[in-house]
Amino acid sequence: MLVLRRRPGEKIRIGNDIVIEVLEIKGRQVRIGINAPDRISVLREEVFLKIEQENRQAAQSPVDLTILEDLPVVG
C-alpha cells in the first residue's frame, strides 16, 4: 500500500481523472473531497460490508420455502 502524508488543501491524483483532496482535519475526523468521473462508483466501505453481510444471510435460505409460499398474493 502506498502511504502519503498530506496537509489540508493538498491533493492526490489517481490516473488522469480522479482527484482526492484533504479538505479539513478536525480531531479524529478527516473530510475528504473526491472528484471522479460518473462511471467510477465512490462508496463508503460500510455499504459494501452491509451488502456482503446481507448476502451471507440470504445464502442461508432453506430449500423449504413454505414461509415464502404462504405470503398472500395480491393484484
Add this chain to the structure above:
Amino acid sequence: MRIDTTRFGTIDVEPDKIITFPQGILGFPESKRFILFPHGSESLFWWLQSLDDGDLAFVTISPSAVCVEDYSFKISDDVQEMLKIEGPEQVEVLLLVTISGKPQQSVTVNLLGPIVINVETRLGAQLILDPVKYPVKYPITSAKNAPLKEAV
C-alpha cells in the same frame, strides 16, 4: 454439464442457461457462474444457484412482484459495459430474499444491492445503489404475479 448442489442434489445444466457474474456476488467473489430456475411452477420465487459452489444459492424475486413503489435506478456506464447492455429490453432485475429470525420469521428483500442480468449476453452483476434511498432489508408481507422475461 452436471453439478452437485446441497439443496437440489445433482442437477443437469444446459450450458446456454449459465449466467456469468464477472465480479461474482459481494461476499462470494469466487462464484462466477450461476443458473436461475423457478422454485416451483406456481412460485414467484427463483433460485440463483452457483455452479462453482454447490452450497451457494440465493432465493430471488422480481421487484415488480414485491409491491415496491418507485423502485428505479440508473445502471452506471461501467456496469452497462461489463454486461454489454445495449437496451432496457435486455435487462432483468432480481432482488435477493433473506429469511431471518426464529421463531418469528421475517422475509425481507435487498433493495440496496439488486441483481441485474442481461438476458441476451447472460452476464450479471450485483449493483450497489444509494444507501440513503434503499434499505438492505425491506420487509415483504405480500406479493403479486410478475413474470420474468421469457429469455431468462
